[in-house]
Amino acid sequence: MTSLKKNRHWIKWVLLTVAVIAVFLLGMVLSTIIERRAESNIAQQDGKPNPRIYETHDATEDTSFASKHGGAVERDYLEENPDLVILWAGYSFSKDYKQGRGHFYAVSDIRSTLRTDAATVGTCWTCKSTSVPRMMKTMGNSRFYSLKWIALGSKLTGTIDCLDCHDIRYSELKVTRPALVEAFEQQGKEINDFSYQEMRSLVCAQCHSEYYFKGEKDYLVFPWQNGFSVDEVADYYDSIDFSDWTHKLSRAPMLKAQHPDYELFQAGVHADRGLSCSDCHMPYRSEGAIKFTDHKIQSPLNNIVNTCLVCHPETEEKLRQNVYERQDKIAQLKKLAEATLVKAHIEAKSAWDNRAAEDEMEAVLNLIRQAQWRWDWVGSANGVGIHAPLESARVLATAIQKAGEARNLLAVILTRQGKKLPVQMPDISTKEKAQKYIGLDMEKLKKDKTDFLKDKAAKWDIKPKKSIPPKPVKKEQK
Amino acid sequence: MIITKKERKGILIIRRYLTVFFSCIAIALFFLVISLSNAPSYIKDEPDACINCHVMVPQYVSWEKDVHKLGTTCNDCHVPHNSLVDHFWFKIKDGLRHATVFSLRWEPQVIRIKPAGIRVVQNNCIRCHEKLVKPGIFSMTAGQTGIIGGDRKCWDCHRDVPHGRVQGLASSSLVRAPGQDSKKKD
Incomplete structure (x- = not known):
């Protein structure tokens, strides 16, 4: 110490500081090593993924992702495509139709859509709330379906959650909605006989399937008697003389398709190779050393690395382009079908205005029904055909062909009536114009909905002051 | 503040001990890190x-x-x-x-x-x-x-x-x- 020149003593202070910092940094390195080793041991003994799963489930609140044709953002389909208003004239979808957001929003979105009102039936709640299985068990399926939608609102405030797909005691996958079970029973299949991998699709198929309300009591049924394809389902509906509504312009007996995601997926190559919905929409995720299923159910385009890249060793960008390419082509066919159908409806209206006979219009109306059903089969399914691009293209092609055939017949009828062709198309270039053309009072509908949300719906969320303690559950010996 | 010669000597002694102390801890931690992280296993x-x-x-x-x-x-x-x-x-x-x-x-x-x-x-x-x-x-x-x-x-x-x-x-x-x-x- 004394050997150093006086003005070099500061070096020894630096030495001390360096030693202290070294201890600190080495301590941090040591602690990360110990931590990461510990987490790998924990994972292998007793992995407890549940809090992590629930966090990812809550992440369905995120609406920031927009892909080219979809994503989680709120899209007003009627705004983007006013033709839809005409296609659904006389039906509630002409009032309001938005892209579905994450499961987090199931309850809030069904409340705020203009499609629900005083006339809505309780069956509409079936897929929206985690309390539905419990309610159905308490009051029976038929009674649940037959109640009014508004009457059930205060009891169904919790959105889609764990109990929709899982058993409460053992966390196993469980189908909780009777319509799916009953549909398979019709085919001679038991829900308990399906494999685990098939269950990873079936819990989604509970809701992401085509359905209709049967009879006076609006009992929920899946129309799978003849099979899953669009033609087989159409045959079934024809055989029971079923229509969802009569078109306001063309008076055609129409069918509405509702998101046949499961059925359409079965026709694609990925289902053929044994994939389930969960393989792409709920891939595996790891946090630390714990591997669990990502419950942020979303577009795989927002997580290509964990979904497509598991089996397809391409770059992310290439796969995204592959998806967009298929969706673009389906979208092109979809647009053709819509354009032709709009013309068909309006030309049919023109024929009726010129006093066409019912028997001469029957064939036309049936073609319009079949065409629009096929267009809607692909249109209402999520993903713009990506679940089965080839089948989607085929279905849309038949829609275009049938709508064209209808227009051919209409041309004959109109000519016979002395009408000058082509029929003048109204200006339906925007959502507002189209809704006005079909006679909707949007102001009143919006006001009614706002009033409803403020008065009735707001009360639904108020928790009762006196909390009822839950009944003690008898522990079963297993 | 003014430090007396005696006080300065004391500070320097403390500094010496602290430096040695922390250096020893640092060396010990270093060997712990090497051993816990299995660092030698990477040579083979x-x-x-x-x-x-x-x-x-x-x-x-x-x-x-x-x-x-x-x-x-x-x-x-x-x-x-x-x-x-x-x-x-x-x-x-x-x-x-x-x-x-x-x-x-x-x-x-x-x-x-x-x-x-x-x-x-x-x-x-x-x-x-x-x-x-x-x-x-x-x-x-x-x-x-x-x-x-x-x-x-x-x-x-x-x-x-x-x-x-x-x-x-x-x-x-x-x-x-x-x-x-x-x-x-x-």
């Missing part, structure tokens, strides 16, 4: 060294199930073998990168090989399978010109080798990996 080529980090378990498991388990270790493919210098220099570079990323929890959800790593593996494929692949008696099969000096990789076609077709977390269930203190394999 045992595959178990690679699963010191649990994120590599799917790759370890897929290698175990592949035919390459019989004669190759991780380093036989993933570290250059053309010269000792290249061998250890690559190990140091790559190893420090792995260690940093893992310690700071920067590892991505899906781990994919880097361009430098791709070059190393490709060269090692050729190194072992040279007779089959270089121009000669056995090399009538397609693709040689693409492989040697071209941009095609052996695993563009031989996709199963050795980590299987299914990548990422879906490729293995949560398997046990040999722990820090166990010499036994599971």
Whole structure:
């Protein structure tokens, strides 16, 4: 110490500081090593993924992702495509139709859509709330379906959650909605006989399937008697003389398709190779050393690395382009079908205005029904055909062909009536114009909905002051 | 403030002891880090060294199930073998990168090989399978010109080798990996 020149003593202070910092940094390195080793041991003994799963489930609140044709953002389909208003004239979808957001929003979105009102039936709640299985068990399926939608609102405030797909005691996958079970029973299949991998699709198929309300009591049924394809389902509906509504312009007996995601997926190559919905929409995720299923159910385009890249060793960008390419082509066919159908409806209206006979219009109306059903089969399914691009293209092609055939017949009828062709198309270039053309009072509908949300719906969320303690559950010996 | 000569001497003595104390702690911690992180295992080529980090378990498991388990270790493919210098220099570079990323929890959800790593593996494929692949008696099969000096990789076609077709977390269930203190394999 004394050997150093006086003005070099500061070096020894630096030495001390360096030693202290070294201890600190080495301590941090040591602690990360110990931590990461510990987490790998924990994972292998007793992995407890549940809090992590629930966090990812809550992440369905995120609406920031927009892909080219979809994503989680709120899209007003009627705004983007006013033709839809005409296609659904006389039906509630002409009032309001938005892209579905994450499961987090199931309850809030069904409340705020203009499609629900005083006339809505309780069956509409079936897929929206985690309390539905419990309610159905308490009051029976038929009674649940037959109640009014508004009457059930205060009891169904919790959105889609764990109990929709899982058993409460053992966390196993469980189908909780009777319509799916009953549909398979019709085919001679038991829900308990399906494999685990098939269950990873079936819990989604509970809701992401085509359905209709049967009879006076609006009992929920899946129309799978003849099979899953669009033609087989159409045959079934024809055989029971079923229509969802009569078109306001063309008076055609129409069918509405509702998101046949499961059925359409079965026709694609990925289902053929044994994939389930969960393989792409709920891939595996790891946090630390714990591997669990990502419950942020979303577009795989927002997580290509964990979904497509598991089996397809391409770059992310290439796969995204592959998806967009298929969706673009389906979208092109979809647009053709819509354009032709709009013309068909309006030309049919023109024929009726010129006093066409019912028997001469029957064939036309049936073609319009079949065409629009096929267009809607692909249109209402999520993903713009990506679940089965080839089948989607085929279905849309038949829609275009049938709508064209209808227009051919209409041309004959109109000519016979002395009408000058082509029929003048109204200006339906925007959502507002189209809704006005079909006679909707949007102001009143919006006001009614706002009033409803403020008065009735707001009360639904108020928790009762006196909390009822839950009944003690008898522990079963297993 | 003015310090007396006696006080200054005291401070300097304390400083000396503190420096020695912290230096000893630092040296001790250093050896602890070396030992707990299994650092010496990286000098050799045992595959178990690679699963010191649990994120590599799917790759370890897929290698175990592949035919390459019989004669190759991780380093036989993933570290250059053309010269000792290249061998250890690559190990140091790559190893420090792995260690940093893992310690700071920067590892991505899906781990994919880097361009430098791709070059190393490709060269090692050729190194072992040279007779089959270089121009000669056995090399009538397609693709040689693409492989040697071209941009095609052996695993563009031989996709199963050795980590299987299914990548990422879906490729293995949560398997046990040999722990820090166990010499036994599971």
